Amino acid sequence: MSDSQGAYFIPEPSRWPIVGTLALFVSFIGAAVMLNGSGFGTFIFGIGIAMVIYMFAGWFADVIGESLKGLYSDQVDVSFRWGMGWFILSEVMFFAAFFGALFYARVLSVPWLGGEGAGGIATHEFLWPSFEASWPLDVMPDPANFMVFEEVIPAFGLPAVNTLLLLSSGVTVTFAHWALKKDNRSGLCCWLFATVLLGFTFVACQAYEYYEAYHHMGLTLRSGIYGSTFFMLTGFHGFHVIMGATMLLVILIRSMKGHFSEKHHFAFEGVAWYWHFVDVVWLGLFIFVYWL
Amino acid sequence: MSEAVSHEDHHDDHDHKPTGIKRWLFSTNHKDIGTMYLVFALIMFFVGGAMAMVIRAELFQPGLQYVDPQFFNSMTTVHALVMIFGALMPAGVGLANWMIPMMIGAPDMAMPRMNNMSFWILPFAATLLIATFFMEGGAPAGGWTMYPPLVLQTGDAFPFLIFAVHFLGISSIMGAINIIATVFNMRAPGMTFMKLPLFVWTWIITAFLLIASMPVLAGAVTMLLTDKFFGTAFFNAAGGGDPVLFQHVFWFFGHPEVYILVLPSFGIISQIIPTFARKPLFGYESMVYATASIAFLSFFVWAHHMFTVGMPLTGELFFMYATMSIAVPTGVKIFNWTATMWKGSMTFETPMLFAIGVLFMFSIGGFSGLMMGITPVDFQYHDTYFIVAHFHYVIVPGIIYGVIGGVYFWLPKWTGNMYDEKLGKLHFWISTISVNVLFFPQHFLGLAGMPRRIPDYNIQFAEWNMISSIGGFVFGLSQLILVWVVIKCVRGGEKATDQVWEGAQGLEWTLSSPPPFHSFTVPPQVTDASAHS
Ligand code: HEM
Ligand SMILES: [Cu+2]
Numbered sequence: 001m002s003d004s005q006g007a008y009f010i011p012e013p014s015r016w017p018i019v020g021t022l023a024l025f026v027s028f029i030g031a032a033v034m035l036n037g038s039g040f041g042t043f044i045f046g047i048g049i050a051m052v053i054y055m056f057a058g059w060f061a062d063v064i065g066e067s068l069k070g071l072y073s074d075q076v077d078v079s080f081r082w083g084m085g086w087f088i089l090s091e092v093m094f095f096a097a098f099f100g101a102l103f104y105a106r107v108l109s110v111p112w113l114g115g116e117g118a119g120g121i122a123t124h125e126f127l128w129p130s131f132e133a134s135w136p137l138d139v140m141p142d143p144a145n146f147m148v149f150e151e152v153i154p155a156f157g158l159p160a161v162n163t164l165l166l167l168s169s170g171v172t173v174t175f176a177h178w179a180l181k182k183d184n185r186s187g188l189c190c191w192l193f194a195t196v197l198l199g200f201t202f203v204a205c206q207a208y209e210y211y212e213a214y215h216h217m218g219l220t221l222r223s224g225i226y227g228s229t230f231f232m233l234t235g236f237h238g239f240h241v242i243m244g245a246t247m248l249l250v251i252l253i254r255s256m257k258g259h260f261s262e263k264h265h266f267a268f269e270g271v272a273w274y275w276h277f278v279d280v281v282w283l284g285l286f287i288f289v290y291w292l
Numbered sequence: 293m294s295e296a297v298s299h300e301d302h303h304d305d306h307d308h309k310p311t312g313i314k315r316w317l318f319s320t321n322h323k324d325i326g327t328m329y330l331v332f333a334l335i336m337f338f339v340g341g342a343m344a345m346v347i348r349a350e351l352f353q354p355g356l357q358y359v360d361p362q363f364f365n366s367m368t369t370v371h372a373l374v375m376i377f378g379a380l381m382p383a384g385v386g387l388a389n390w391m392i393p394m395m396i397g398a399p400d401m402a403m404p405r406m407n408n409m410s411f412w413i414l415p416f417a418a419t420l421l422i423a424t425f426f427m428e429g430g431a432p433a434g435g436w437t438m439y440p441p442l443v444l445q446t447g448d449a450f451p452f453l454i455f456a457v458h459f460l461g462i463s464s465i466m467g468a469i470n471i472i473a474t475v476f477n478m479r480a481p482g483m484t485f486m487k488l489p490l491f492v493w494t495w496i497i498t499a500f501l502l503i504a505s506m507p508v509l510a511g512a513v514t515m516l517l518t519d520k521f522f523g524t525a526f527f528n529a530a531g532g533g534d535p536v537l538f539q540h541v542f543w544f545f546g547h548p549e550v551y552i553l554v555l556p557s558f559g560i561i562s563q564i565i566p567t568f569a570r571k572p573l574f575g576y577e578s579m580v581y582a583t584a585s586i587a588f589l590s591f592f593v594w595a596h597h598m599f600t601v602g603m604p605l606t607g608e609l610f611f612m613y614a615t616m617s618i619a620v621p622t623g624v625k626i627f628n629w630t631a632t633m634w635k636g637s638m639t640f641e642t643p644m645l646f647a648i649g650v651l652f653m654f655s656i657g658g659f660s661g662l663m664m665g666i667t668p669v670d671f672q673y674h675d676t677y678f679i680v681a682h683f684h685y686v687i688v689p690g691i692i693y694g695v696i697g698g699v700y701f702w703l704p705k706w707t708g709n710m711y712d713e714k715l716g717k718l719h720f721w722i723s724t725i726s727v728n729v730l731f732f733p734q735h736f737l738g739l740a741g742m743p744r745r746i747p748d749y750n751i752q753f754a755e756w757n758m759i760s761s762i763g764g765f766v767f768g769l770s771q772l773i774l775v776w777v778v779i780k781c782v783r784g785g786e787k788a789t790d791q792v793w794e795g796a797q798g799l800e801w802t803l804s805s806p807p808p809f810h811s812f813t814v815p816p817q818v819t820d821a822s823a824h825s
Contacts, residue, residue, distance in 0.1 A: 008398075008399050008400075008478070010320060010399060010400050010404055010810060011320050011404055011405055012320065013310050013314060013315070013318035013319060013320050014318055014320060014405050014408070015317070015318050016405065017318075017405050017406070017408040017409035017412060018317050018318065018408070018409075018412050020409055021409055021412040021413050021416055022416075024413070024416075024459060024462070025416040025419075025420070025459075028420060028452075028455040028456075028458070028459060029420070031451065031455065032420075032451035032452045032455055035451040035517075035521050036448045036451060059405075075477060075478075078477045079402040079403060079473045079474075079477045079478070082402070082469075082472060082473040082476050082477055083402070083403060083406075083469050083470070083473050086468070086469045086472055086473070086503050087465075087469055089503055089504070090465050090469075090503045090504075090506070090507045091507065093503070093504050093505070093506075093507040093508055094507035094508070094510055094511050095511075096507075096508065096511075097507065097508045097510070097511025097512060097515075097541055097544075098511055098515075100508075100540070100541060100544070101511075101515065101526055101537055101541065104534070104537050104540065105532060105533060105534070105537070108534075109529075109532070109533065109534035109536075109537060110532050112534075113529060113532065117604065118604065118605075123529060127529070137532045140525070140530060140531045140532050141529060141530055141531070141532060142530035142531075144530075145523075145530060145531070146523075146525060146530070146531045220523075221518065221522050221523055221524055222522075222523035222524070224525045224531035224532045224533075225525045225526065225531055225532035225533045226532070227524070227525075228515075228518070228524035228525050228526050228531070228533065229526075231524075232514075232515070232518065232524065232526075
C-alpha cells in the first residue's frame with residue numbers, strides 16, 4: 001500500500017528531538033561562556049558538540065532503519081523532498097546576508113568613506129580626510145586596530161583549482177546518481193568515492209590557503225572589511241563543504257552496505273542537492289570574492 | 293506495516309496515547325505539540341507582560357521612581373524580544389499545528405519528530421535569554437533591534453543574546469519547513485490549493501517569509517558576534533564597514549518579520565468573520581493574491597525603518613513609494629472582510645468581537661504606518677512614541693486579538709466544551725477599552741516629541757503618560773480573565789457539538805469535539821460543498 005494516502009507513516013514518540021535540543025542548548029551555553037573568556041566554556045562546548053553528534057547518529061540511525069523496513073511510502077518521500085528543498089533555500093538566504101554585506105561595502109560604504117557621494121562627505125571630511133577608497137581595502141580608514149595586509153589571494157591560482165575540484169565533484173556525483181539509477185553498484189560507489197575525495201581535497205586546499213593568508217600575507221579576520229567578508233564567506237562555505245562531504249561519506253558507506261534502490265534513494269538525492277548548492281555558492285564566491 | 297497509521301488501528305488510537313511526561317517530551321502528535329506551543333506562548337505573554345507593567349509603572353510619572361535607567365532599557369529590550377519570539381510567533385505556530393492537519397484532512401504534520409524539536413527549542417532558548425538578567429552587566433539593553441555599536445557594549449549577556457536568537461531562528465525555520473511540507477504534500481484528495489481555508493493559505497505564505505528571512509537575521513547577529521569577539525569590521529567604519537549596514541540587514545529580516553506575525557492573524561479572522569456573518573468569505577481568490585503580494589512587497593520596504601540615517605535621496609524615495617504600495621493589497625483585505633459582513637446574518641460571539649476588533653484597530657495602526665511611510669513626515673515621528681503607538685496598534689489589537697479570537701473560536705473544538713460566553717465578552721470589552729486608553733494617547737505624546745526608550749520625560753508629557761499607564765495596568769490585569777476562561781473550559785462546561793458554530797464550514801468541523809488523537813487517519817474526500825465557506 002505504498003501509494004495509499006491512508007498509510008502515511010507517523011513515527012512513534014521519539015527521544016531524539018529532545019536530545020538534540022539539549023545538545024544545542026549545552027553547546028550554546030558552552031560557546032557563550034567560552035567567548036566571555038572562561039576556559040571552562042570550552043569544556044562545556046565540547047560536551048555539547050559530542051551530544052550533537054550523538055543525536056545526529058541516533059536520529060539518522062532510526063530514520064535509516066525505518067526506511068530499510070519499508071515504512072516510508074512515496075508520500076513520505078515527497079515530504080522529505082519538500083523539507084530538503086526549503087532547507088536549502090534557508091541556507092541560501094543565510095549566505096545572502098553575507099553577500100549583501102560584501103556588496104554593500106564594495107558599492108556603497110567604502111566609496112562613501114572615500115568621500116564619494118552626498119552621503120559620504122561628512123565621514124570623509126571630518127573623520128578620515130586622507131583615506132582613499134580602494135578594493136581590496138588594504139589600508140583601512142583608521143588602521144590602528146586592524147591588520148594592514150600586503151596582498152590578497154589571487155583568483156587564478158589555488159581558487160581556480162578549487163573551482164575545478166568542486167565543479168568536477170558536481171559531475172562525479174551526477175555520474176554516481178546515474179549509476180544508481182541503472183543499479184550499477186560498483187559505479188555508484190566509485191563515483192561517490194571520487195566525489196568525497198574531491199570534496200576533502202577542496203577542504204585541504206582551502207586550509208592551505210588560509211595558512212598562507214594568515215602567515216605570509218597578513219590577511220586575517222582582523223584585516224578590516226576585506227578580511228571580514230573574505231573569511232566570513234569562505235569560512236562558512238568551507239564549513240558547509242565539510243558538512244556536505246561528511247554527508248557524502250555517510251552515503252558512500254551506506255551504498256557499500258547495499259542500501260538504496262534504483263527507485264528509492266532520497267537520502268542520496270538530498271545530499272546531492274546539498275552538494276550542488278555548496279557548489280553554486282562557491283561559484284558566487286569565486287566570482288565576487290576572489291576574481292572581480 | 294504496524295507503525296503506519298491505517299484504517300484498522302484508527303479506533304484504538306486513544307489507547308495508543310503515551311502517558312506521563314514522555315507523552316509531552318517525546319511527542320510526535322500535532323495536537324499535543326500545538327497545545328504545548330500555545331501554553332508556552334501564554335506563559336511568555338505574561339512574562340513579557342510583567343516587563344511591560346514595569347515600563348508603564350516607571351513612566352506613570354516623570355522622574356525616576358522604581359528602576360534605574362539601565363534596567364528600564366533592559367525591560368523594553370527583553371519585553372520586545374520575549375513578546376515577538378516567545379509569545380506571538382509560538383502562538384501562531386501553535387495554532388498552525390493544531391488546525392492545519394485538521395483543515396486539510398491530514399493525519400498529522402509531515403515531519404512529526406522535527407515538529408517536536410521546533411517546539412522544545414523554545415523553552416530552552418527563552419531560558420538563554422531570560423538568564424541574562426542574572427549576568428555580569430545585566431540583560432541586553434540596547435533595544436530589540438540590537439543596533440551596533442550600542443549593542444556591543446552589552447556585558448556577559450551578549451553572546452547569550454546572540455545564541456538565543458540563533459536558537460529561536462532554528463526553531464522557526466524547522467517549524468516553517470514542516471508547515472510547507474504538510475500543506476504541499478498532505479492535503480486530502482480533492483483539497484486543491486484554491487479550496488484551502490484562508491488560515492492555511494496565510495500560513496503557507498508566512499512559512500515562506502520565515503524561511504527567507506530568519507536566516508538573514510542569523511547572518512546579521514553572527515556578524516555582530518564576530519565584530520565583538522573576532523575583530524571583524526562589518527559594522528565598524530574605522531575598518532571600512534558601516535554600522536548602517538547592520539540596520540539594512542536587520543530590517544531586511546525585520547519588516548518581513550512583522551508580516552510573519554500578522555498574516556496568521558489575518559488568516560484567523562478570515563475564518564471567523566464568514567462563520568459569524570454566515571456568508572462565504574467575500575473575494576476568496578483576491579484574498580489569496582493580496583496576501584501573497586503583501587508578502588512579496590514586504591521584502592522591498594525595509595529601509596522605511598531607516599529614513600533618518602542618511603540614505604541617498606533615491607533610496608528614501610524608493611522605500612517611500614514601495615511602503616505606500618503595500619497599502620493597496622492591505623486595503624483589498626480590509627475591503628473583503630467588510631464586504632463579507634455586508635448583509636450577513638451576523639451574531640457577535642466572542643471570537644467575532646475579537647475579529648471585528650482586529651479589523652478596526654489594525655486599520656488604525658495601518659494608517660499611522662502609512663503616515664510614517666511618508667519620508668519627510670517620518671523625520672518628525674521617528675523614534676518617538678508615535679511609532680510605539682503604531683506598532684502596538686498593529687501588534688496588540690491586530691495580532692494578539694487575532695490569536696485570542698482564534699483561541700475562543702477553536703477552544704470548543706479542542707476541549708469538547710463551550711467556554712463561558714459571558715466571561716469572554718467581558719474579556720473583550722475590558723481589553724478593548726483599556727487597550728485604546730493605553731495606546732491612543734501615545735500618538736499625542738509622539739507628535740509632541742516624546743522619545744521612545746527613555747525612562748524619564750519632560751513634565752509636559754505627564755498627563756497622557758499617566759492615562760496610558762492606567763490603561764496598561766487594566767489591560768494587563770484583564771488578560772487574567774482569558775486564563776480563567778481557558779481553565780474553566782478545559783475542566784468542563786456545556787458540551788460542544790462537532791460543528792460548534794452554526795455557520796462553521798470546513799473539514800475541522802466534521803471531526804468530533806475533541807477530535808481523535810490523529811486527526812484524519814483516512815483521508816476525507818473533499819467536494820466543493822465541504823470545502824471552505
Ligand atoms: C499597513 C502597513 C504598515 C506600514 C505602512 C508600516 C510602516 C511603518 C514604518 C514607516 C515604520 C518606521 C517608523 C519609524 O521608525 O519612524 C514602522 C515601524 C514599525 N512597524 Fe509598521 N507598518 C505597517 C504595518 C505594520 C505591521 C502589520 C506591523 C506588525 C505586525 C508593524 C510593526 C512595526 C514595528 C514593530 C515597528 C517598529 C520597529 C522599531 O523601530 O522598533 N507595522 N512601520
Ligand atoms: Cu516595516
